[in-house]
Amino acid sequence: xxxxxxxxxxxxxxxxxxxxxxxxxxxxxxxxxxxxxxxxxxxxxxxxxxxxxxxxxxxxxxxxxxxxxxxxxxxxxxxxxxxxxxxxxxxxxxxxxxxxxxxxxxxxxxxxxxxxxxxxxxxxxxxxxxxxxxxxxxxxxxxxxxxxxxxxxxxxxxxxxxxxxxxxxxxxxxxxxxxxxxxxxxxxxxxxxxxxxxxxxxxxxxxxxxxxxxxxxxxxxxxxxxxxxxxxxxxxxxxxxxxxxxxxxxxxxxxxxxxxxxxxxxxxxxxxxxxxxxxxxxxxxxxxxxxxxxxxxxxxxxxxxxxxxxxxxxxxxxxxxxxxxxxxxxxxxxxxxxxxxxxxxxxxxxxxxxxxxxxxxxxxxxxxxxxxxxxxxxxxxxxxxxxxx
Amino acid sequence: xxxxxxxxxxxxxxxxxxxxxxxxxxxxxxxxxxxxxxxxxxxxxxxxxxxxxxxxxxxxxxxxxxxxxxxxxxxxxxxxxxxxxxxxxxxxxxxxxxxxxxxxxxxxxxxxxxxxxxxxxxxxxxxxxxxxxxxxxxxxxxxxxxxxxxxxxxxxxxxxxxxxxx
Numbered sequence: 001x002x003x004x005x006x007x008x009x010x011x012x013x014x015x016x017x018x019x020x021x022x023x024x025x026x027x028x029x030x031x032x033x034x035x036x037x038x039x040x041x042x043x044x045x046x047x048x049x050x051x052x053x054x055x056x057x058x059x060x061x062x063x064x065x066x067x068x069x070x071x072x073x074x075x076x077x078x079x080x081x082x083x084x085x086x087x088x089x090x091x092x093x094x095x096x097x098x099x100x101x102x103x104x105x106x107x108x109x110x111x112x113x114x115x116x117x118x119x120x121x122x123x124x125x126x127x128x129x130x131x132x133x134x135x136x137x138x139x140x141x142x143x144x145x146x147x148x149x150x151x152x153x154x155x156x157x158x159x160x161x162x163x164x165x166x167x168x169x170x171x172x173x174x175x176x177x178x179x180x181x182x183x184x185x186x187x188x189x190x191x192x193x194x195x196x197x198x199x200x201x202x203x204x205x206x207x208x209x210x211x212x213x214x215x216x217x218x219x220x221x222x223x224x225x226x227x228x229x230x231x232x233x234x235x236x237x238x239x240x241x242x243x244x245x246x247x248x249x250x251x252x253x254x255x256x257x258x259x260x261x262x263x264x265x266x267x268x269x270x271x272x273x274x275x276x277x278x279x280x281x282x283x284x285x286x287x288x289x290x291x292x293x294x295x296x297x298x299x300x301x302x303x304x305x306x307x308x309x310x311x312x313x314x315x316x317x318x319x320x321x322x323x324x325x326x327x328x329x330x331x332x333x334x335x336x337x338x339x340x341x342x343x344x345x346x347x348x349x350x351x352x353x354x355x356x357x358x359x360x361x362x363x364x365x366x367x368x369x370x371x372x373x374x375x376x377x378x379x380x381x382x383x384x385x386x387x388x389x
Numbered sequence: 390x391x392x393x394x395x396x397x398x399x400x401x402x403x404x405x406x407x408x409x410x411x412x413x414x415x416x417x418x419x420x421x422x423x424x425x426x427x428x429x430x431x432x433x434x435x436x437x438x439x440x441x442x443x444x445x446x447x448x449x450x451x452x453x454x455x456x457x458x459x460x461x462x463x464x465x466x467x468x469x470x471x472x473x474x475x476x477x478x479x480x481x482x483x484x485x486x487x488x489x490x491x492x493x494x495x496x497x498x499x500x501x502x503x504x505x506x507x508x509x510x511x512x513x514x515x516x517x518x519x520x521x522x523x524x525x526x527x528x529x530x531x532x533x534x535x536x537x538x539x540x541x542x543x544x545x546x547x548x549x550x551x552x553x554x555x
Contacts, residue, residue: 114489114497115426120445162430162441162472294479296436307435309478343475348439351432351480379403379471380508 032107046076047093050086055076164347164376174259176274179257181357181373192245198239205229205236239285253369254279254324256359262273264376265355268340273316278329279333285320286330289313291358292342292377297350311353312342322361344379349373390414390488390500399504403470405481409502411488412461414494421458422491424448428466429487434480443469508511 053072057064064072071077079085110118175179208229213221257276265271275288292312298305316336324330346353355377360370395408411426417453428444444466448456456462464486485503492498 025463087472114425114513115440116425116442116445116487116489119429120427121442159469160471161469176407294477296434296479307479311477343477344471344473346472346475346482347431350437350439350440351434353475353477353480379473 001044004025016025029107029111035105036100036107039096040104043093043096043100047090047097049077050079050090050093054086089101099143108209160378162348163344163378164345164352174274177259177261177272179260179263181260181263181375183256183258184356184372184374190242191250194239194243194246199237201232201239202236205232208232252279252331253281253361253363255325256371258357258373260375264345264378265338266378267342267344267380270335270337272333272335273357274331274333275317276329276331277322277324277359277361278326279324280326281324281361281363282323283320283324283363285318286322286361287319287359288317288334289315289316289358289360290336290338290375291356293354293356295352312339314339316357320362325352338377338378342377345375390490390498392486392488392500392502394486394502394504396504399502400505401468401506403468403506403508406467407464407504409464409486410461413458413488414488416458416490416492417455418458418499420492421453422450422493424453424491425489426462426464428464428468428484428487429486430472430482430484432482434477434478436480444546448549468506472506473508488543508545 044289049072057072075081077086079087079089085142110121113121155373172180172182200223208225212222212225212229215225257278259274259276261272262269271290277283277286290313294309294311296307298307314336315336317332319332324331343353344366355375357373357375358370359373360368362368391412391414393410401407407428413421413424424447426444426446426448427442429440429442431440444464446464457466472482474484483503484506485501487499487501490498490500
């Protein structure tokens with residue numbers, strides 16, 4: 001459905017549709033400057049008010065007109081009448097002046113700067129420019145040295161910009177193979193949430209039950225409360241079952257250990273993988289999948305949304321049924337080869353390419369589980385691809 | 390504005406050296422306020438843009454008048470090892486040389502020349518040579534000379550003969 005531009009009216013609470021930027025950059029700059037100026041003016045006004053009401057008027061002892069006295073006796077100038085209220089108001093106003101002045105100065109300093117110049121001044125220039133031959137001509141503004149990467153990332157390349165570092169992964173040594181991969185912990189906060197809900201709701205139900213029973217005991221029954229206790233008890237039972245299910249999911253499924261022969265990975269490389277699953281359960285299937293995901297964050301109106309896309313999914317192992325006992329944990333060692341023409345790990349503010357190993361099991365009566373082990377893939381320094389794609 | 394690369398296929402290896410030229414024409418030098426030249430990568434796609442400048446140089450009016458605009462101006466820089474050029478489903482990583490010209494009246498114009506950055510092991514000899522000022526463009530990959538490859542070729546030929554005889 002097309003909307004006529006003449007009919008449409010601007011509403012400040014409406015969502016932005018169509019183009020992400022409705023106004024030009026000039027209006028945005030004006031808005032920012034107006035905001036910072038307003039912040040400074042408000043801070044100066046409030047700080048002056050507190051200063052005059054607290055120190056100047058009592059010190060000088062002059063007679064003020066009634067309107068001025070009403071303003072100076074207001075709650076804002078007296079800080080609500082509390083002992084520390086004036087100091088708190090004064091500190092907040094000074095903070096408003098400081099943040100406004102800093103923001104205004106930063107915006108004015110970068111007024112008229114291009115996107116590239118701002119990025120260059122942020123110190124994102126690579127130190128690889130230091131190896132470039134000196135150019136004849138003007139002074140170089142690209143002298144900023146910034147190391148975006150790990151000095152130990154490679155023997156030949158001391159830094160890998162925009163490639164995530166994995167020092168925590170490399171420092172964890174394995175028992176069978178060289179490195180033990182760390183899993184992304186999931187479900188811990190869900191347990192805390194379920195525990196809090198179950199605890200609070202059941203406590204409320206117990207108190208209400210005590211009130212209802214005491215009413216019957218002393219001959220003053222509360223039928224409405226007793227009727228309300230029925231649905232309340234249902235919710236309490238549901239919260240308790242949810243909490244127990246979460247606990248069973250975490251405690252019942254034993255830990256998963258994944259070790260790898262080398263890390264970070266390189267496209268085209270062959271690696272050994274060792275997987276150990278502990279606990280007591282019977283799994284219908286157990287799968288190990290190597291996944292490469294693209295992830296993007298974008299603003300839609302005032303919301304920040306994200307989108308993921310699986311660029312590559314390679315099944316390394318699918319086995320079933322699998323029986324896991326505390327005495328004999330399930331273990332498997334396998335070898336896999338990373339495809340040659342794949343993208344390396346990439347991490348920026350709004351976009352990323354992530355690699356990970358996913359170990360998932362389908363079990364009964366225990367709930368199914370899925371554990372993720374992040375990997376870092378470096379650019380293929382040794383293999384010259386024929387095509388940039 | 391005109392930007393020319395030293396390679397016709399616009400493909401450079403990561404960690405290698407980029408050499409290019411830029412030139413602004415059809416504008417009198419008095420009208421130019423400044424010129425910014427940058428080698429950068431940025432993302433395209435569904436997500437918001439990420440941008441990182443690898444090489445940046447700004448020429449103000451006095452520097453432009455001193456250089457003159459008749460000849461094209463060189464760009465030398467060593468490329469970083471990452472990120473490589475990429476074209477995916479949600480995002481693409483694009484490398485390019487961007488020339489931004491500011492005119493006296495506050496207007497500006499931008500020209501950009503994209504190129505691909507691919508992975509390749511740098512040649513130590515090429516790296517040593519490229520540290521000189523008279524830097525050549527990207528060195529071609531050094532092939533093993535024939536007299537060194539000859540023994541392995543003869544050995545393979547003999548193995549093949551032996552297999553066919555059996």
